[in-house]
Amino acid sequence: MPKDRSPTRIQKKNRAAILEAALEVFSAHGFRGATVDQIATQAGLSKPNLLYYFPSKEAMFTALLSELLDTWLDPMREINPEGDPLEEILAYVQRKLQMSRDYPRESRLFANEIVQGAPRMLDALSTDLRGLLEEKCAIIETWMAAGKINRTHPKHLMFSIWSLTQHYADFDVQVRMLMGDEDPFDAAPEFLETLYRRMLTPKG
Amino acid sequence: MPKDRSPTRIQKKNRAAILEAALEVFSAHGFRGATVDQIATQAGLSKPNLLYYFPSKEAMFTALLSELLDTWLDPMREINPEGDPLEEILAYVQRKLQMSRDYPRESRLFANEIVQGAPRMLDALSTDLRGLLEEKCAIIETWMAAGKINRTHPKHLMFSIWSLTQHYADFDVQVRMLMGDEDPFDAAPEFLETLYRRMLTPKG
DNA sequence: CTTGGATTTGACCAACTGGTCAAACTCACG
DNA sequence: CGTGAGTTTGACCAGTTGGTCAAATCCAAG
Numbered sequence: 001m002p003k004d005r006s007p008t009r010i011q012k013k014n015r016a017a018i019l020e021a022a023l024e025v026f027s028a029h030g031f032r033g034a035t036v037d038q039i040a041t042q043a044g045l046s047k048p049n050l051l052y053y054f055p056s057k058e059a060m061f062t063a064l065l066s067e068l069l070d071t072w073l074d075p076m077r078e079i080n081p082e083g084d085p086l087e088e089i090l091a092y093v094q095r096k097l098q099m100s101r102d103y104p105r106e107s108r109l110f111a112n113e114i115v116q117g118a119p120r121m122l123d124a125l126s127t128d129l130r131g132l133l134e135e136k137c138a139i140i141e142t143w144m145a146a147g148k149i150n151r152t153h154p155k156h157l158m159f160s161i162w163s164l165t166q167h168y169a170d171f172d173v174q175v176r177m178l179m180g181d182e183d184p185f186d187a188a189p190e191f192l193e194t195l196y197r198r199m200l201t202p203k204g
Numbered sequence: 205m206p207k208d209r210s211p212t213r214i215q216k217k218n219r220a221a222i223l224e225a226a227l228e229v230f231s232a233h234g235f236r237g238a239t240v241d242q243i244a245t246q247a248g249l250s251k252p253n254l255l256y257y258f259p260s261k262e263a264m265f266t267a268l269l270s271e272l273l274d275t276w277l278d279p280m281r282e283i284n285p286e287g288d289p290l291e292e293i294l295a296y297v298q299r300k301l302q303m304s305r306d307y308p309r310e311s312r313l314f315a316n317e318i319v320q321g322a323p324r325m326l327d328a329l330s331t332d333l334r335g336l337l338e339e340k341c342a343i344i345e346t347w348m349a350a351g352k353i354n355r356t357h358p359k360h361l362m363f364s365i366w367s368l369t370q371h372y373a374d375f376d377v378q379v380r381m382l383m384g385d386e387d388p389f390d391a392a393p394e395f396l397e398t399l400y401r402r403m404l405t406p407k408g
Numbered sequence: 409c410t411t412g413g414a415t416t417t418g419a420c421c422a423a424c425t426g427g428t429c430a431a432a433c434t435c436a437c438g
Numbered sequence: 439c440g441t442g443a444g445t446t447t448g449a450c451c452a453g454t455t456g457g458t459c460a461a462a463t464c465c466a467a468g
Contacts, residue, residue: 002414002415008465010414011415029320030234030237030320032233033234033235033320035456036455036456036457037455046416046417046418047417047455047456048417048418048457048458051457052414052415052416056456057455057456057457111315114377115315115316115374116232116234116237116312116316117377118377118378122377122381126381129378130382152395152399153394155382155383156392159371160368160371162375163367163371163375167364168363170315170318171367173318173322173326174322174329177326177330178334178337179359184360187357187360188360191360191361191364194356195356195403198354198402198403199403206445212435212436212444212445214445215444215445218445239424240425240426240427241425241426249446250447250448251426251427252427252429252446252448253445253446253447255426255427255428
């Protein structure tokens with residue numbers, strides 16, 4: 001295992017290669033379904049070499065999670081309390097949809113883990129996600145109280161956004177199988193915009 | 205392996221116990237993450253005994269899938285072309301939500317499999333699901349053409365219903381962690397009814 | 409160029425896992 | 439009862455997998 005002084009050129013390169021490979025393999029097969037050998041092959045390194053950089057398979061997984069969770073939550077952080085309520089929420093939906101299009105592996109990584117009870121992620125979630133959600137829900141509630149958007153259950157509203165957008169990444173194979181040639185991401189942005197505009201525009 | 209004449213009392217009981225245990229274990233850990241031993245313990249039988257009833261782990265899994273897929277699609281089958289369009293869709297949403305509440309393991313079983321690319325399910329899906337979806341989307345399109353509900357992309361509409369309802373089963377741990385004491389299924393029915401009513405009621 | 413730390417790996421191990429099998433046991437039925 | 443088919447299992451096997459380690463190789467700083 002590398003000493004924890006400032007990382008060498010090689011350490012930086014290999015750690016990055018391993019985490020990229022780990023993302024590829026873990027997101028496709030889940031933690032248990034992935035093997036260290038697969039990740040090693042994907043990264044172009046030998047298995048013992050991986051275990052020189054990470055003490056265990058588990059450590060690779062948690063390192064990957066903590067590296068990604070922050071970026072994953074960025075779209076939500078960008079919700080601006082000062083902006084126009086409806087437009088803020090619509091923009092958030094579009095950012096989340098972009099994430100599903102551009103980073104489907106990340107989405108599936110989290111999906112895999114949460115569906116199985118999030119045994120290795122609950123702590124991180126209840127730390128980082130919980131607070132952020134409370135904060136944004138409070139904002140949404142003031143918007144509702146001010147009559148800027150229709151009144152509804154803020155948490156369920158957020159869940160619905162996560163669910164609808166991540167569905168296109170997590171259930172990609174099913175969606176594509178059912179849509180044939182058509183690219184799901186062609187119509188999805190408009191569909192979701194319409195949905196939330198009708199849902200939230202006041203005086204419905 | 206039992207002969208394929210009419211099953212004995214013991215065969216019926218044990219096959220059922222095995223499939224119930226398999227559902228429990230596969231839905232919690234995915235195919236690769238589940239072990240035959242776990243299923244055996246859960247079923248109260250020995251490992252070789254399971255393999256007396258099913259030739260392989262794979263066979264247990266596919267038997268389970270094909271047994272469940274039919275019931276899983278029932279709520280969609282019940283959509284009635286003769287009924288009131290908006291009410292038919294709202295009722296479908298509620299049926300799906302009930303499924304998530306009452307059969308979360310089934311939902312997670314499918315979710316696990318599809319997130320990982322549905323390697324053992326794509327055939328069944330493209331046979332059973334594809335046709336059913338086309339049929340129901342055609343109905344929805346006539347409803348839209350007749351101005352009974354707002355015009356939108358029918359397939360995306362169906363995806364949205366699956367996504368929103370199954371989210372409460374598949375991401376159960378996350379949802380409950382974020383909602384604290386409150387039961388997600390208390391507010392979900394009303395939330396979803398409001399959402400689809402606003403989305404679909406004509407002249408929005 | 410030397411040298412000591414950083415990096416890499418072939419060989420190996422113990423635990424686990426899906427699956428087999430012959431022997432033992434149970435049960436329905438005559 | 440007795441008997442043969444139906445059922446159960448302990449012992450076992452081969453392949454896989456996470457992880458170890460000593461030896462070999464590489465590399466950057468003096």
